[in-house]
Amino acid sequence: MFTKKRIIQFCLAAMVFIAADVWMYHSLNNSFSVYVEQRNNNEVGLFVQTAPEDQSDIALWLSGVSTIIPSSQAMYFAYDETSFDFKPTKDGSQVAEELWLANRQNPLFAQALESAYYLESMQLPSTFQATIDGERVPAKIFFAPIIAENGYEATGAVMILVPTSSASDFARLLRILAIGAGVAFLAIAWVITFTRDPVTGFMVLGLFIIVGIFVAFPLFEAIRLSFIRQGSFSFEAWKMALSPSYIVALWGSLRLGVSTATISTILGFIIAFLVERTSFKQKKLITTLATMPVISPPFSLSLSVILLFGNNGLISKQLLQLHNTSIYGLGGLTLVQTISMFPIAFLTISGVLRQIDSTVEDASLDLSATRWQTFKSITLPLTVPGILSAWMLVFTNSLADFANPLLLSGNLRVLSTEAYMMVTGRMNDLGGGAVLSFLLLLPTVSAFMVQRFWVSRKSFVTVTGKPSTSLTELTTTPVRRILSGVTWAVLGFILMLYLTIIAGCFVRNWGIDYTFTWENWKAIPDSWDSITSTVLLALVSAPVAGIIAMVAAMLIVRKKFPGKRLLEVLMMTPYAIPGTLIGIAYVIAFNKQPLILVGTGAIIVINYVIRELPVGLENGITALHQIDPSIEEAAQDLGADVPTVFKTIVLPLVRPAFISSMSYTFVRAMTAVSAIIFLISAKWYHLTIKILSYSENLRFGLASVLCTILIVIVLGVFALMQILVRDDKLTQKTISTR
Amino acid sequence: MEKKSVSVTLENVTKKFKDVKGKADVIAVNNADFVVEPGELVTLLGPSGCGKTTTLRMVAGFELPTDGKILIGDTDVTMLPPNKRDTATMFQSYGLFPHMSVFDNVAYGLKLRKIPSEEIKKRVNESLELVGLATYGDRAPSKLSGGQQQRVALARSLIVTPSVLLLDEPLSNLDALLREQMRVEIKRIQKSLGITAIYVTHDRVEAMSLSDRVIVMKNGFIRQIGAPDVIYEQPDSRFVAGFVGKAAFFPVEIGSHEKGLWSCNLGGKEVKVAQAAPDVKKGDSAVLMARPESLRLEKTGLGHIDGKVRMNVYLGNSLESFVQTPFGEVLVQIDDPHSKKVYREGEDVSIGFSPDRVRILSRSED
Ligand SMILES: Nc1ncnc2c1ncn2[C@@H]1O[C@H](COP(=O)(O)OP(=O)(O)O)[C@@H](O)[C@H]1O
């Protein structure tokens, strides 16, 4: 592959291109700085011509300099007839005066003043550092005479300081583009010269560029910014984050996470046990009800809890007449989070329980162990890894949760909302926000590590592999009654919450006036723009995420290339990172040259795609592992190139995974909040944020209507997906026949 | 659609696999160097894991050699991806497209070549007819039996008129009877089309009956290349001798080499041998290799090795006598047993052979 000829070819091409690139960069840069210099000279010339006659107006005139040359500063020197010299005056900006004081010994300055005496303007050749708003910036310095009526006498001189930052912005952009072009060319030339299969090479390159720009770069920028205060390196943001005031918030997050995770896991286990290990009847119904909260929009459950148990809640106030209990705080939050997250625990644990071959339980019962002994010594230990995974997953989700605390945290301070306040509040401190979300990452990542390296090692279950068919009844009737009692209570509660939202749509003023009305439905025309933009962005991101996920899965499963592991890790990273952090990192990274994306719809789509890729990728990888590789090889052998193989073979065969990735992305995009709350703009608004603002303004009726709409859309998509995937059962079966 | 037959050349081809856990590399193919002549059918024969599939996949383009060159005809194809090579592979698991009908499976290669659909229809139907599946066009591949699937795969490979046909244990999923039929079928089609073919198998009967030449491999190394009869009768190593057929080995010391005959010391007795592997020389400790059918049983003292019959297995056209000797149990095959004297179980006998039916091989086990 690396033959001498190819290496020489590559080096030659690289040299030629880089020479051209450097030459172009330099000539552009030069002509630009010449242009800037000329323009500044002209502007300075124009400016001094407008000097007032009256000495008392000088100060006002000087302060107007920045309207002519952006962010420039000026200082006035009066001509002293007795000493035939220019004397500094107090007129002018402090910045300019400080600079003068610091440099007045500099012979260049004397020389410049002297040339003013000869009615000449002068620009000092070197660049000076000035301190503007506490930041050191480089600046160019001009001296210009103010010429009297008679035309041959200078009545004074001005020193004008022009920060080069606006020029350097452009120069920086130029530099980035030049480097970018160089790197892109080298990469492309590398792929063409050294790979046997350039199409695969380009796909890999493309993925690396995507994750490089949209995963690695923003995170890097967020880390960088967290160490910068007022233009220089500092630990201040981290010191602030670790100050007692924010440690309290971390503690709040942890307490919430632990209580939610524990209760959710217990609930999840009970329901999973009931479904997978007993002869309980309505398993399908239970599974459906128990998974509902996973797809319900953020704020909806909080909203209905407020409607029922809030200060004006139907149950708390109207029914029970409670006055001094509050749903806001740890208790209420735990309640809502548990309802929204126990399905995760349920799904995880039932997955594990299903895998346990029930013949081991039969064997135990055969050896005359009681049911309780069997449960205690066989079933439970085998489920432990699943239980731990479930706990970790819920814990992580609870810490990252942003929507529920925003409405319900009350006096409890948690990190995700603190980070949000830090960014959007009075402080407008992006670096601080980033640091707080990094703090959030700490427990999340440790949970992930524990799960990865400890729990997965303790797992015995996957060994048997095949799902068991027969079922042994492990419970006695009374126990089963208790378990199903708990289950029905929980599910009933969930149902009640959803019904409350629907009821909320038709009530004039919840808590005060319960008369029936259609008025709330005006929320639909009012929010029509948000609805369309929400749906549109979700519709765009779903296929993009689906295709990228499947292509990446194919590359990772089927192709060999250097950096595969790194690519996989980078693609999976967004899964472990709280949305708040991603949102903040995106604002930091994409609000400046060369990628100003904040405010566009594109950044929202990109954000959806990047965040939902990991799940799609996993789906695709699992699906591909089940397909005999010689099917694709046969196609290639018959003359299909890589894209054709993907289009005609891979995509049809992984269709179920593809469709479910798309619908997953769509649903997640419809119900997004934590990252995009930082990225929305007036033009690209999101329904969930609309629900938030209605709820914050206590317009619960309108919020309920929007929640209902979201739920209807999401359920519709799920139904559609069910239909689409059902057709595939046949193909799915035949893939594995071999 | 007559095409000129082409040769396939491997020049010092080596393939190393990086071990997944970062341990030592696996050398799957070690310095393979051979030419398959135009129109020839060559088998790669060897035990599982010896690198046959890897060799075949390098010719097809699915694996890139770590070292060396592969030529099809006069063109260096080492760097070409599979879709740019004029080869067609039949996979062990067939690799039929499960989401397409039989017709679409066979038509796939033609569609890629942008052939008008009328002609595609005509040619696919012809080729389905050729493999006896004319009425199965609409079926899903999963609704066919193993043998039928195999024939669809064959039709799909051949319809694009490749110049090289590569077959990776294509018959291993079929039952014995079908296997024999398909073997004949493949050979017939290959010869009639004049396609150069490389056939991978671990079944020596398959290799012997199909091939013009056999390449025997072990642990990534090519051990011997030759026509089936040469490989069987004149193996150059104990490994090849044992892999392609039943053989007995007796330790000998090589004495002299005169007038085309080697004289060796076999357990104290002097024996004459006409053939020897190229790597043995005077004074070596070697082994004497004998096929069961080249041995005969004689009265005690008349043959070269004395022993006692332990068991006779009657097979109709032949009889297998297991004889206990100082060198272990030896199988002697007696053809047409009715015309010969048969020694009963427990009788003392002596094993004899003529010098031109045995061969001296180096003692090494490889
Ligand atoms: N993709 C691969 N990665 C690593 N090792 C491999 C790979 N393919 C084959 N090998 C190794 O190369 C050797 C030869 O394999 P193979 O060619 O499949 O043998 P055969 O077809 O003769 O049974 C084996 O040791 C096998 O483990």
Ligand SMILES: [Mg+2]
């Ligand atoms: Mg093989």
